[in-house]
Amino acid sequence: MTLNPVETPCETAIDLATFETNARRFLDAHLQPAATSTSVWGVGDDTMSPYAKRTPAQELERIERARAWKQTEFDAGFGWITGPLELGGAALTPDHARLYSEIQNAYDVPPTDIYAISLGMVAPAILQHGKRGVVDRYVEAMHRGDLIGCQLFSEPGAGSDVASLTTKATCDRDDWIISGQKVWTSGAHHADVGLLLARSNTDAPKHRGITAFAIPMSLPGIEVRPLTMMTGGTEFNEVFFDDVRLHDSFRLGPIDGGWGVAISVLMNERALGTGDAFGLGRAVERLRMTTAVQPSNARNPLVRQQLARIVCAAECIRYQALAADGRRTAGLPPGPAESVFKLANTHALRLVAELAGQMLGAAAIADTGEWGTYAWADLILTVPGLRVAGGTDEVMRNILAERVLGLPKEPSSVR
Amino acid sequence: MTLNPVETPCETAIDLATFETNARRFLDAHLQPAATSTSVWGVGDDTMSPYAKRTPAQELERIERARAWKQTEFDAGFGWITGPLELGGAALTPDHARLYSEIQNAYDVPPTDIYAISLGMVAPAILQHGKRGVVDRYVEAMHRGDLIGCQLFSEPGAGSDVASLTTKATCDRDDWIISGQKVWTSGAHHADVGLLLARSNTDAPKHRGITAFAIPMSLPGIEVRPLTMMTGGTEFNEVFFDDVRLHDSFRLGPIDGGWGVAISVLMNERALGTGDAFGLGRAVERLRMTTAVQPSNARNPLVRQQLARIVCAAECIRYQALAADGRRTAGLPPGPAESVFKLANTHALRLVAELAGQMLGAAAIADTGEWGTYAWADLILTVPGLRVAGGTDEVMRNILAERVLGLPKEPSSVR
Amino acid sequence: MQFALTEEQTVLQQTASAFVDRYCPAALAKTWDETNHFPADLWQRMADLGWFSLPYPLDWGGGGGSPLEICIIAEALAHSSLDVAMAYVGTFIPGLVIYRHGTDEQRERFKPGLLEGAYRIAVAISEPDAGSDAAALRCSAVDAGDRFIVNGQKAWCTGAGLPGALIAAYVRTDPDAPKHRGISLLLIPGDAQGVQIRRTPTLARHLLGTNEVFFDDVEVPRENLVGALHGGFSLLMSGLDMEKTVMAAAYTGVAQSTLDEMLAYSKERRQFDRPIGNFQALAHPMADLQTEIDAARLLAYRAAWMISSQQPCTREASMAKLKGSETYVAAARLGMQVLAGHGFSTESVMSFRWRESIVATISGGTSQIQRNAVAKSMGLITY
């Protein structure tokens, strides 16, 4: 089945002006105006990195806040504006969604990054490739924030080369038996459902022997172990499958046709990288503030030159992100060109982190307790991870070369 | 006097749809549809550099084509769409101008780069700061393409530091006597009028002793000598003033108030750098084509990676240029933020030239007669010039640091 | 001009290399760092080999080693970690100050400890608000005849918290003199009354630890004044070329290890049906890196040779420090790209290299400061 939001009937649509009034009324009732306090030196939380270290209690509290907000928003009809009515969506147009997202910018919305993969990749894949029962079980609940999904693609031996995965799915009458190991699974310890790729046919060429599944993370035989990052963060996991039994109705797409599912998901993953997913805007602003409060840096010609360079890059990226967001909100599918965005973004973040290190010197690498100084250490440590997550720079550039520029495939890459 | 186009009466305005019909009718009558031939390997002119070497005859022919087109366009009412009626403008809105420029993209318009400085910098400065007689004498004729203006700012000892100029203007009753030397004057040998900065007061601080003038280039005592560039091109000149007598009515702005005129002009200069003034889009496309026709490069992982990097950069710049053009067409003044654009653009061009050199190897530096190979040499030679013209990278970054980021002025720069 | 090591130097290199393999392989250095562990027995083993006495002249009971030989040890130790190499270098560099500028009595008093590396001499220069101008320090020592009374605060004091630490504190003894002329060097035991030490959390360099030190009416006997009263600034500047040079050698050592580690991974790790090291997009940057490491090593050795042949080499030592530290950072950055996710996980040595490399271009004089020094030697005065 397909439930393409673009095809839903529009007769229920309300006009944009009324919608705006309703949206503002709803947001006024539940949220504070966006604080500008993050732009004042020394005020507020000074963490910078998306992979910042949090205690388990802090993390849970953060998820609960996100979940409560998601539920409130969904129940008020703003959670899935373009979604179909039968799955709890509002069946409105992309213009409504874009408008809501603009209005929302003026409010202090709880951070909902925990749902980024769940809603950006897992839910669309289930909706597009899942059987009716699985769609009903997960999609609405995921959009309401009740359930969280994670992505089970990477393996210890299959990182950039996802298609070389070896986690096995063996058919046993109406069930599949899953065995193997996944790694770099973001948020698996909070997830209710996983989007799994497994090898169902070892005789076929590697891209043609993979099947995709939605898999309940509570099944017996699944074990999630945290990976500790340099930052101290533990949001990535290893996930072990020890003869896990899964009914065939959880299969997504055809048997041995999982690579097609994967491609559609990976495209969505790259699109996740737009917006200010990596916090570049915030980081550049913090860099500017840091310079401003330090006269020796503000007057240092080298710092000035490099800061100017970075602002150039960030400005370019911002315009591009606006264009890409426009495409997405308009319901256009993300194209391979959006690989560009992640590359440019993580490169700029690297420059930001390097300049911060240069400006702050020892204060960036040792904690003196001063606001906004050692906070940079997290970002400095995170940058290499950002460049790798969702495809290394090299892989992203190759995708660009092949799919956007139309160059031939890299030699002897057997795909 | 000020004749601000935005303030002209709009009762004469025609609606956009009618305007579009008229514009298409006019363009259909005079131009061919834009050839796509520049995107076919081996077809058409393969020159790449904006400073390509041309024979004097080729150059004159090019100017004559541009002038003929400018005149036709102006007389049909499309030459100065937002300009005031009394100066031959059409007194329409920025929306009309933007629409015309979009429609025009589909036609094979003769290159009119010779007018870029004339209309982008000199004419606006005369219009804004000139006395009635000078405005009447020059502005309409410049917009019609009858006359060409050049900019007389840089001197051998005053490049980035324009305000340290020493060309003297000495008051002699109602006249000024001009003596000194200008350099890097683009197109002076074709110009009818120059926008001159000269030192009128040697006792005042350097920014407060400068006066601006419009100066007829045919006056006795003015000598223009070509400078030869590495590319072999001679579009830059030295201009010598030997006791040139100029009536005070040619003065722009107040006596000793020339720095204000200069600032408004320099801002316009930076804005010139948007659009695809440097030919980045064309160069990237040529690079892609070059790769595509050379299997060894198309499959070379390093070339692929670097090409992808460059496409990222160019894509970012394109979106930014669109935004900047939007601002300009909407009649908003160019801001210092547009310094960003030139920096990003020339940096990307440098990467393009380097990769082309790497890919083509000897064929980029020696002329084998093959289409589209040695043609790169011009661009390779031009890149350093582009990075310097209109402000070195270092100066542009400093402007950005001070005017956009609000950092304090660089220490001990006495300005 | 010749580029070969002598036979003795080759043996020394092999010994040091075997030492690292046996007592402090990189994975162990990483564990020490992660657990803030100070491996005291490692120092004892270095002392047993006579390494701490090496920099001192033979006629004083030292090993009479040349700067090049010390570079060889530092470089080899850095294959373990920069921290291990720095701990070695940090022990004798301040020791040489005492040897060169101390009174006869002080030289005799401290001699056994110096030759055996028994002291952890923690150099205390920087202060929280003094910025990068070392001469602007404010920590005060009042002359009370047979002793000084010290008050104030020091920052970035490496190793001050270790047992038996001796703090070599640069303090202001004449508040009225021009800032360079009122500084003195005092040796203050870390456990003296009124000394309080607080460890600073840092990204790396956890073996010795980075500390803030607070002095509250600390009494320091006059015999612990090293060099002339108010003459401390020249002591502070002395030995800088040697320190930069030896550390430059250490940077090339750890950069080489970093490259070796990523190279091994790139040959073993397969993606798209071949070892990832066979992709030019990784192979060429690694080839470039090896070229840069070789170049950085030659710059360090050249500076060492100049020191031993008594040529002034502030410019060459700055070049070596600049190039060495920047090369280590570049190596760690490339290592993170080659190891990708594995590098980001704390399981990998590379995660440790990355953390540690960030310190390299900051400590011991930032890259900007080295560039200023080189620019000055070229006749450019920057401000």
Added chain:
Amino acid sequence: MQFALTEEQTVLQQTASAFVDRYCPAALAKTWDETNHFPADLWQRMADLGWFSLPYPLDWGGGGGSPLEICIIAEALAHSSLDVAMAYVGTFIPGLVIYRHGTDEQRERFKPGLLEGAYRIAVAISEPDAGSDAAALRCSAVDAGDRFIVNGQKAWCTGAGLPGALIAAYVRTDPDAPKHRGISLLLIPGDAQGVQIRRTPTLARHLLGTNEVFFDDVEVPRENLVGALHGGFSLLMSGLDMEKTVMAAAYTGVAQSTLDEMLAYSKERRQFDRPIGNFQALAHPMADLQTEIDAARLLAYRAAWMISSQQPCTREASMAKLKGSETYVAAARLGMQVLAGHGFSTESVMSFRWRESIVATISGGTSQIQRNAVAKSMGLITY
């Protein structure tokens, strides 16, 4: 390890330096380049100093110079221009091939010309369609007993158009053998019947000129076959390390000149009331560049030392070529930024440096090829 030149080497360096100042200062080299002028008397002066005989052993009548001494000359000449240095290097490198692989008769026949630098030996390898694989050449020589009949076309042939030029052409003598095993080296006078030479317009390197050479039934006497029949490929590969090393020294020489020129300009040119060299935004890149030039020079000298001590050094020579040529390009790029408009004008020597530098990372094996060689030495096979 020691980094000093011997007294003789120092004198040689001073002589070469004075030679450049007197006979071919950079501005003059630029004029020659702009006017495609071949300064024949300059070669005579080099010959008078015995430089062309220097690479040959004493017992053959040569100067018995070591690779390091040849590097010293090449580096000094490159202060004039890369082209001048290349003309020197390009004279003896193919000469050494004749000396090493020629018959006794050939050695005697060519000896006077080789020792006096009288021949302009133009090496002809590349062909228009052969790409970067030298072994894929197709230019054919048919064995006709006492002579060969040569037909085909060569490209990128430096100096072939000069009076008295001798073309050292690698040709295919066995079309059926595997491509590396059917190549031979023939010496063909540039004025032989059936040889046609066409100059290729180029960005730089105009002293000797770059040419296409066409062979149309050219008869070459058998005594002009150098080395074994079908054995030419090993001759082609021989001496590559030496060539890369000496050229690497030349790159560091011209890079140093480029830096010296921008440095002088930066001290003289004032903007915003101070010399532009005092802005850190220019001073620090120049300091970095001096560091890189020193590093590149040490890599070149190391390779030269390895050749003279008979160590294999393909890796080290590739590193030296890579680093040297990339450093020259970086120097010229920075020079264009420092000189700004003045650099872009043909009045400045910098405009010539920029044009010329672009050749450096392409000719004599591109940077990609050097990186492949280094990667191979690290156990990485790229494809």
